Amino acid sequence: MIEAVGLTKRYGRTVAVDNLSFTVKPGRVTGFLGPNGAGKSTTMRMILGLDRPDAGQVRIDGKTYHQLDRPLRTVGALLDAKWVHPNRSARAHLRWLARSNGLPNRRVGEVLELVGLTSVADRRAGGFSLGMSQRLGIAAALLGDPQILLFDEPVNGLDPEGIHWIRQLMKRLAAEGRTVFVSSHLLSEMAQTAQDLVVVGRGRLIAQCTTAEFVDTASETSVRVRSPQLDRLREVLLRKGYALHVEPGVDGNALVVTGSVTSEQVGEIAAEQDVVLHELSVRRGSLEEAFMRLTGDSVEYRTDGQGPAGPAAAGSEDLMVAGGVNR
Template sequence: MIEVTGLTKRFGDVTAVDDLTFTVRPGKVTGFLGPNGAGKSTTMRMILGLDRPTRGQATVNGKPYTTLKNPLTTVGSLLDANSRHPNRSARNRLKWIAQSNGIAVKRVDEVLHLVGLTEVGKKKAGGFSLGMGQRLGLAAALLGDPEILILDEPVNGLDPEGIVWVRTLLKTLAAEGRTVFVSSHLLSEMAHTADHLIVIGRGKLIADAPVNEFIKHSAKSSAHVRTPEPLALTEALNGQNISFTAEKDPEGREVFVIPGATTDRIGQLAHTNSIPLAELTEHTASLEQAFMESTGDKAQYQAAFTGMKDMPAVEEDKQ
């Protein structure tokens, strides 16, 4: 279990993490989400004792990370897959880490096999691709067979097969009763992987909830309706002050999109007004929509570019 209490970190006049309190429990994958600059990496670094909090504390299994003996047997972490010696082979790197934490050397070959790097174990890590570097970083995190995993962007650089492999691995480890805490900007992947979410923005806690609950409370679902009598449906919706938009589906057919409405309500309205329906479906909001709704005003860097029309004109040099 990871416990964060009143955690605060300031760098000069900048508050990177602001009074965070949350608990990451075993038996589930907990996703850690936030815009760039939200304080995710700084929070993870403080949990691992790499940064000292300005105020508050973070513990793993009730103890500060820095007090753990042979910490890799309790906590496995991946914060930066590029932090590896370029001239040391993958196997020698893992062997060195194992010996420094009292881990049997035979475990090195086990984790190399687990992450799919057995065939390149003797090659220098400096020649690894981004995806291979991620796999090596995951091997190091798993080396001590830890009960707690802290991973920052573990699928960065992986191909689709690798992403599915990481997803399956994390869910399997959580099902074994381990604590899995993982950050990612790939929200569609996090929707498939995480059971619970910790969401922060500008260093502050925004949400601490199961994935489905976060989506339900952060973004509205919508009813999608098609009818051969669009004017009648328009009048019925306007008569009930129900907001809607008219859009085209991929086949060019007009669809009424009604935010926040249930199919029960719209179905009853159509029945009362004798309006025939060709389609009536409820569309649940995605994790991406919920994330944008809850953090849109918390992003540190917001792009102004919305299309080619916003591109500044480039004048040709006049010779």
């Protein structure tokens, strides 16, 4: 388990992390999300003792990183895939790490095989592609068979097969009861991988909850309906005050009903009017939609011509309510 309490880090006048508290539980993949400049990398560095917080603390299974005797046996991390001496081979790099933490050499071969680098294990790491470097970094993180794992943008440089592999690996590690904390800008990947989320903006906590709660709370759900009597159904729904629009499609026009509405409500109205339905489906919002909505005030640089964004909206940190987002 990772427990951060009141973490604060300043660089001169810039507050990179601002009184940040959260918990990462074992047995789950927890996504760490936020716009550029939100303080994610700084937070991960403080977890690993690479940066010292100006206030607050973070503990790994009840201890600070510096209190761990052989840290690779407790926590493994990938923060910078290119943090390898370029003239060392992948095997030599891992052997050096293993020796520093009292790990057997056989473990080096095991993790090289696990990440698919056995055939290039004796090549210089400086000649590796970004994807190969990512795999080597993951091998280093897994070297001590730790119960806690931190990954910062682990899919950078990976091809589709590699992305699928790391997604399944993280899920498997969590299913084994390990704590998996992963930062990524690829929201589509996080939607498929992370069960829980910690979302930050401008160094402050925006939300900590399950991925499903985050999406359901911060994005819009709609109901799509197709019928040969679409005009009749549209008139009835409008009379009842529902917000809707017509959506053209290759399978014919459809009505999309938005707002506080359920498929059951639309279906019952259609039944009352003897309207035949060819489709009645629920469209749930996406993680990307929810993320953009809740972090819009925390974006450091905009692409709409407005330049740097203003300060985070007052009270954004108050979205945390009893471990979930404010409903």
